[in-house]
Amino acid sequence: xxQEVKLLASSLAHYCDYLDAQCKKVKENHTFPTPVRSMxxxxxxxxxxxxxxxxxxxQFNELNKTLDSKEPYECIFLxxxxxxxxxxxxxxxxxxxxxxxxxxxxxxTHSSGNNVGNLYFAWKVPHTEALESILDRSQKVIEEIRxxxxxxxxxxxx
Numbered sequence: 001x002x003q004e005v006k007l008l009a010s011s012l013a014h015y016c017d018y019l020d021a022q023c024k025k026v027k028e029n030h031t032f033p034t035p036v037r038s039m040x041x042x043x044x045x046x047x048x049x050x051x052x053x054x055x056x057x058x059q060f061n062e063l064n065k066t067l068d069s070k071e072p073y074e075c076i077f078l079x080x081x082x083x084x085x086x087x088x089x090x091x092x093x094x095x096x097x098x099x100x101x102x103x104x105x106x107x108x109t110h111s112s113g114n115n116v117g118n119l120y121f122a123w124k125v126p127h128t129e130a131l132e133s134i135l136d137r138s139q140k141v142i143e144e145i146r147x148x149x150x151x152x153x154x155x156x157x158x
Contacts (some may be wrong), residue, residue, distance in 0.1 A: 042111045043142075047134065050127045051100035059092065060101040067103045067124045073141050078107065078120035086117075093120065103127075106138045108145065121145055 051057075056064065063081045070076065082089040097107075103124035110119040123141055125134045 044109045046107050048097050048105040049100040050104040056101050064102040073123050075123045078122045
């Protein structure tokens with residue numbers, strides 16, 4: 001029994017050392033002027049369908065009005081249309097993905113790390129356009145967004 005207690009104490013000491021090292025890494029990452037993750041590592045792209053119901057959900061009225069005034073592939077900051085509460089934001093985005101709005105959308109989710117939260121960008125695309133063309137043209141929009149990400153994520157611009 002005495003040997004098991006020594007082994008447990010030794011294991012706990014090594015685990016404490018590991019946690020201290022991880023804590024130092026995280027603190028160092030939080031001091032960086034730019035996000036730790038690269039854009040490809042922290043970005044997802046989804047295509048949200050066009051609402052096929054006679055009337056789309058009322059909660060998307062403001063978003064629909066904005067998108068109506070935009071040209072295809074003209075980017076908007078989707079966070080401006082979502083609730084601030086994280087749970088309600090999640091539900092809003094899930095509902096948007098499931099139900100759609102008045103336009104077919106490309107939605108980019110960027111996780112910048114450092115507990116900042118996700119950034120969401122969207123643009124409408126013609127629902128008759130081929131998927132390959134949508135992805136190709138969307139890549140150009142993503143390249144336009146890329147330089148803005150650090151400043152939008154709360155980091156100083158370079």
